[in-house]
Amino acid sequence: MASMDAPPRSRAWRYGVPLLGATLALGVLAAIAAVPGWATAAPGATGPVAMTTEPDTDPGGDTPSAEPTETDPEPTTPPPTIDPPEETTPPPTATTPAPTTDAPETPAPTTAAPTPVTSTPTRPGPPPPRPPAPGSAPAPKPLGVRVTTGDVRLTPAYWNAPSTVTTLRVTVTNTGTTAEEIRLSYTLPAGLTDAGTKGCAAAGGRAYRCGRWTAKAGARFSTLVRVRVAGDAWRRMPLSGSVAVTASAADANGTASDNEGFAVLFPPGPPVPGIALEADEVAFDISGSASELAVRLANTGTVDASGRVEVVLPAGVTAPAPPPGCATVDPTRTRCDLGAIPAGGRTGLRLPVEATPEAQRDAPLAGAVIGRLDPRNGRTRQVQMSFRITAAAALASPVAAAPAPTGSQGVLPADAALTDRGGSGSARRTVIILIAASALVVVLALWLATTSLRRRFTEPVAEPARVPQE
Template structure:
């Protein structure tokens, strides 16, 4: 049997099917475009300021003022919802031009970079001062075509004046200042006066701002009780016409210092025998001073700014050692001309002596 030529086999192989076709590459889907971030609005709610007329019932309406803004470069539709404290009720709402209001919800179109002011008139219950009154404002902003809105929130409080004016009891509270000494504690001074004609049992409750805690209580506290809103100090029997100075230590962690306003309150109650208790309250703010401006090394003594800072820092201190340290240098400089004159005179005397010897 004759062998089949190799060339013939190759021809047959190509006719039958040839080499398998290379697989086509799988198309890679193009990445979907990244959605732009949502427009985040700004919202600022001011505390509701209550004037002393609240205690006499002569002032019945108070204002909650809100400012919202669109910091983006696109127009947006904003919706602002106001949540009132439990003892505060809506009386009226005043929308800005172009806004609509339904109950406590405002809808406002805002152009890029625009701001708008809103106002809610509220009534406050007569016993609202007995508990902290805090509310919240929530604003959403949406650009046409965006599925996810941007959200911003702010909180506010009802700020009561000291009172109510009650015969037989007086209360004063200071505004503590957080010093620049690396510590996170402040001292809150409370003065409680039993101005009545009979002894009374005293109780003081400190209600610190959110994030702030009561670290220490005065030694005169006969009992200490932690409540939901703060720290309660039982004082026992306070004689008539006696005033107590109470110092509470408050811890202010770094996280709490970022709050826009560290507002707390103190509530005091005096209960005479077989009589109803007399309760008053007073608010306080924890003050955080602005950081002092830094001075570039080598510039401490230059210009009036440095001199003013030094004077403010050491107004009641002894004079600084700086001028004393530089005094010997100025004396040395003043002696140099005298030494020069003496050396010149000595040289002249030597020259005259040599001339006399030669002439002699």
């Protein structure tokens, strides 16, 4: 029997469908090969937040010790630790127990002093960091440390004692990703000396250094530095000091460090009847623009008096445009005449102040205000006090070797979406080109198949050959 030609539809189906399937498979495989590195997300990172609290004061009746002039032996143990102050924001959620610091086992060097109550941190630390995905930001650095301080705030009992022993709270946080050896050092202003802080020793001048803590990643703890304030230290106000920490690790190169200042705040005095003085805190916002100091002088006596206020500012803080009635005595001292203040009356002053970026980074700082009343008849009355100067720039400044966020932070800079990180832009372009090429091949194959079918349908169908009958 003679063979019969296959219908056109069957031939098109036989040759067109395999070609279309192979083309689609090729495009899908090319896209899958390039997509995995494009769709990977980067993990986020957070850091602990610390706050400061004011230490308690402890008036003492003994005479102040002389400021150290020699360097004591290197301390081998750190100061005892206590619970850190409460945080202003909720701590990061953690599934592991809170990190603790290693307590010293050997006795402290240098002078003996009552040991502060010790405890271990109980607040949870940050979760362990995850390794970054391909094409994401660099991994957090292993070393990082942060220090925050309180203030040396004196009570009115200071005026009744030849010297006062008080404490300065220092809070340390390991912001790195590994266990660190952390050292503490601090510098006290004139009129203040160390009152026997366990684990710390004199380092020459008015500087002191302490032994090393071993702190796990995320550990946060506080210690108390005992200081003695001389009975005549108020004559030197304003007074400020500084605290510094340095972190190192055996499995990491280099060191990380951080520092912060603290203010010595005196109450109004020495107490004199017939006069009262108040001064508010000065705060610089994150922009660093000028702020104001508010001062109030009251005449609590029985006769009218002329009032005068003198403001003494620390280095880097100035009053460049004093208001009417005020004059600049020197770059850090401004004198203002307030006019006559009646008996029982009170008058106020607002003094614009500015600070250099360096001074704002060194905050908290201290300034001083001297109030004076000159009655027509009688003795001149004068008191002085200190006030606190804070700056948002001190908290906003980056900490050395602190982990950098690698995930989405909610709002990105305007050019962040266009930034090519780790070659991810090249991968996207490659995927787009492959998909476009595959789509063109598919369209071409469909066009060829359709054209072939149309041509077959329009051609006349050949009659099957007839078999001659015998």
